[in-house]
Amino acid sequence: MKFILVFVGGGLGSVVRYTISLFFERFAVQFPLATLISNFLACLILISLTVVLIKENEFQFIQPLLIIGFCGGFSTFSTFSLDTIQLIQNGQIIIAILNVLISVLSCLGIIYFLSK
Numbered sequence: 001m002k003f004i005l006v007f008v009g010g011g012l013g014s015v016v017r018y019t020i021s022l023f024f025e026r027f028a029v030q031f032p033l034a035t036l037i038s039n040f041l042a043c044l045i046l047i048s049l050t051v052v053l054i055k056e057n058e059f060q061f062i063q064p065l066l067i068i069g070f071c072g073g074f075s076t077f078s079t080f081s082l083d084t085i086q087l088i089q090n091g092q093i094i095i096a097i098l099n100v101l102i103s104v105l106s107c108l109g110i111i112y113f114l115s116k
Helices: 002-025 033-055 057-074 077-089 093-114
Strands: none
Touching (some): 033 057, 033 093, 077 093
């Protein structure tokens, strides 16, 4: 049963991530905003759910669907990595560095500050 929950959650998370990327396609920005926003929101959802699920033990059954599945499908380290390498290859070193710094620090920050 857990595999089905992870499967469904992952599919839903991937569809939401794809929708965000379609939304940001129409903006001609050099910075990979869609990936940043997807990863940030996935971290925000992940830590929010984790805090709630830890406090409310009766919701443990939903963890495979939301935390493992949805947040796993919604966040995307591979796209973040590809975006960064493409920025470097296109000579946009400063934007690549900003992408790494903003993405990593904001995602780690949201997890750190909301987990206290």
